[in-house]
Amino acid sequence: MIRIDRIRKLFPTREGEVEALRDVSLHVAAGEFVAIVGASGCGKSTLLRMIAGLIPPSSGQVLLDGSPVTAPRAETAMVFQAATLLPWADVLRNVTFPLRLMKQAGAGTEARARALLATAGLTGFERRLPRELSGGMQQRVAICRALLQEPRVLLMDEPFGALDALTREEMSLELLRIWQGREMAVVFVTHSIPEAVLLADRVVVMSPRPGRVAEVIEIDLPRPRSFEQEALPAFQAAAQRIRALIYGGRLPRAA
Ligand SMILES: Nc1ncnc2c1ncn2[C@@H]1O[C@H](COP(=O)(O)OP(=O)(O)OP(=O)(O)O)[C@@H](O)[C@H]1O
Ligand SMILES: [Mg+2]
The missing domain is CATH 3.40.50.300 (P-loop containing nucleotide triphosphate hydrolases)
Structure with a gap:
């Protein structure tokens, strides 16, 4: 591949x-x-x-x-060495951003995003801005964002x-x-x-x-x-x- x-x-x-x-x-x-x-x-x-x-x-x-x-x-989705979130968008909007950008967001997108955030221990933080999170939490948001795209190729640069x-x-x-x-x-x-x-x-x-x-x-x-x-x-x-x-x-x- x-x-x-x-x-x-x-x-x-x-x-x-x-x-x-x-x-x-x-x-x-x-x-x-x-x-x-x-x-x-x-x-x-x-x-x-x-x-x-x-x-x-x-x-x-x-x-x-x-x-x-x-x-x-x-x-292809990538998780960078340092989380690269949009500073003005909340967690949920950050996670769904690539799909919205590619016009692939649908009815189930938000529910899937919330479920991924839950597995990453981020339930309750969906409406927070990146600067209101710790570095590790921001990185977990970036990982959720990559996974939500359901990529065929996932590239992860020291994600943890x-x-x-x-x-x-x-x-x-x-x-x-x-x-x-x-x-x-x-x-x-x-x-x-x-x-x-x-x-x-x-x-x-x-x-x-x-x-x-x-x-x-x-x-x-x-x-x-x-x-x-x-x-x-x-x-x-x-x-x-x-x-x-x-x-x-x-x-x-x-x-
Ligand atoms: N944009 C750039 N301009 C000049 N040199 C660069 C650039 N990007 C990387 N390099 C050089 O290329 C080499 C490889 O860098 P790279 O960032 O890929 O290493 P790495 O294996 O990811 O290191 P680390 O484990 O510290 O993240 C280094 O010598 C670095 O200085
Ligand atoms: Mg590196």
């Missing part, structure tokens, strides 16, 4: 060009859950923005169902980074429940290795400067997943392998 084909990304800066990504290729099947991990600055957000059609690759291409992604698409540990665990299980109920490919960037292993079918480990795919690790754990699985040898082995790749100094450095 998503095919990333030998992309390279150069950013012009005052000190010359920065090579953010080099020769990155990846395939994500329909309905697959892929996590991306790697050190800060290795190009995870850049990669996600290119899949979303927000920035173009310098060379190579991103294909969605075989056609090049050159602009944002209705079937601003949440406390407990909410983070609840939200990741909730995300899995929602994902299991529909055909939705998820590309999920995280700094948390256990989170990546818990959620994903495959974990893509990226190496820094320039960002490349170091290794793709299959997570062979039954679904539905639960935190009890963290004790399983398969979980530990996958997490250990990822840790070794990221921190073990065994990442291939580009010349």
Whole structure:
């Protein structure tokens, strides 16, 4: 469904060009859950923005169902590293905004939005403005907004980074429940290795400067997943392998 084909990304800066990504290729099947991990600055957000059609690759291409992604698409939704809510619109209007913008809001839209907000623990906050919420609550609103679009591709850039540990665990299980109920490919960037292993079918480990795919690790754990699985040898082995790749100094450095 998503095919990333030998992309390279150069950013012009005052000190010359920065090579953010080099020769990155990846395939994500329909309905697959892929996590991306790697050190800060290795190009995870850049990669996600290119899949979303927000920035173009310098060379190579991103294909969605075989056609090049050159602009944002209705079937793709993104949750950014920091919540990006409309400051003047209340929670409910923020969540329904993309559907209203695309003229896809219907009779059931508000009820579905309220139900999603309820699962995110935001019942009673529907009429609040973003500035009246905590950072974690704002991020939960942004997640609800993405899910309401029922995207075929959900791109999430460290969506739980601003949440406390407990909410983070609840939200990741909730995300899995929602994902299991529909055909939705998820590309999920995280700094948390256990989170990546818990959620994903495959974990893509990226190496820094320039960002490349170091290794793709299959997570062979039954679904539905639960935190009890963290004790399983398969979980530990996958997490250990990822840790070794990221921190073990065994990442291939580009010349
Ligand atoms: N608009 C830009 N202009 C110049 N350089 C950029 C731009 N965006 C990203 N970069 C550079 O590209 C590289 C990758 O950045 P990116 O934000 O994709 O990393 P990341 O893996 O998401 O990091 P983090 O984990 O800290 O969010 C970095 O070296 C960054 O400085
Ligand atoms: Mg980032």
